[in-house]
Amino acid sequence: MxxxxxxxxxxxxxxxxxxxxxxxxxxxxxxxxxxxxxxGHYPLLSFSSSSSSSSSSSSSFKPLPSVELVEHDSPPPSALEITALDYSPADHPIQKLTVVLDLDETLVCAYETSSLPAALRTQAIEGGLNWFELECVSIDKEGEGKPKINYVTVFERPGLKEFLKKLSEFADLVLFTAGLEGYARPLVDRIDEENRFSLRLYRPSTISTEYREHVKDLTCISKDLCRIVIVDNNPFSFVLQPVNGIPCIPFSAGQPHDTQLLDVILPLLKQLSELNDVRPLLYEKFHMPDWFQKQGIPASSWTL
CATH class of the missing domain: 1.20.5 (Single alpha-helices involved in coiled-coils or other helix-helix interfaces)
Incomplete structure (x- = not known):
């Protein structure tokens, strides 16, 4: 074969x-x-939590990572028309900007010393955070009627001293906290040894509204809302003047490498200091009135 x-x-x-x-x-x-x-229709796992939170109108709040709260391609139909006042520099010299600063979770974070986790304390100190311990007078009384003393550990937000120094060069500084004076006053004495705050306001200066308590009404500082801005980690603090507010990321001891004060907030405040009216730019960046409306707070409660 x-x-x-x-x-x-x-x-x-x-x-x-x-x-x-x-x-x-x-x-x-x-x-x-x-x-x-x-x-391809689903986000990666590492982004899923932020994506889902941004789609919820009741709890989504994205403060200041890159000076943006909510992205809008175009203003929504309910958007306010906010127009800057047109001053002639010769006839009406621009006034110094007034910057109102919150305290807790904005400039510092404080913990009752006895309840501060040792691991968190070590992480913050090894991360380079400036810190100090404080004795504060409590509203509670001891057994014999003497004021109770609380011991508090305070961590400064990175860049705090330099932030206050540079900011005071072009703005008037006001401290406005919902904290009690017995706690806040000695704390501010430590972070403001140069007395850069021209005014300090504590909890009794806040007001209660039908929507939130401890609201900070900026008209108790200035009737002219064109040249005043408030920086606060709690946006409901400035619910009465939503277009004067800068919502910032809350600060905690677990964020030793935070750079918000010097890299984000200070440049924005410097930009605002050069404007006749801060409100149009703040509305453009954060759209806070629209965000408050999503929380069920009507425009009738605002002072514009």
Whole structure:
């Protein structure tokens, strides 16, 4: 019997096997492609939490990571028309900007010393945060009626001293905290040894509204809202003047490498200091009135 030629090796049966194999490969490729397309409609796991939170109108609040609260391609139909007042520099010299600063979770974070976790304390100190311990007079009384003393550990937000120094060069500084004076006054004495705050306001200066307590009404500082701005980690603090507020990221001892004061807030305040009216720019950046409306707070409660 003669030897098989190469053509005879690749018989029709062999060709059928190859066609079947190629068909199976095409089928699996099609299934794989459909899976890839389906996954493209979902965010990566590392982004899923932020994406889901931003879609919730009741709890979504994105403060100041890059000086943006909510992104808008165009203003929503309910947006306010806020127009800067047009002053002539010769007739009406621009006034110094007034910057109202919150205390807790904005400039510092404080913990009752006895309840501060040792691991958190170590992380903050090793991370380079400036800190100090403080004795504060409590509203509670001891057994004999003497004022109770609380011991508090305070961590300064990175860059705090430099922030206050540079800010005072072009703005009047006001401290406005919802904290009690017995706690806040000795704390501010420590972080403001140069007395850069021209005014300090404590909890009794806040007001209660039907929507929130401890609201900071800026009209108790100035009737001219064109040149005043408040920086606060709690946006409800400035619910009465939503277009005068800068919402900032809350600060805690677990953030030793935070750079908000010098890298984000200070440049924005410097930009605002050069404007006749701060409100149009703040509305453009944060759209706070629209955010408050989503929380069920009507425009009738605002002072503009």
């Amino acid at each position: 003669g030897e098989l030629t190469q053509a005879e090796v690749y018989s029709p049966r062999t060709q059928q096997v190859w066609r079947a194999l190629l068909s199976w490969l095409a089928f699996f490729f099609q299934i794989f492609f459909q899976i890839i397309r389906a996954l």
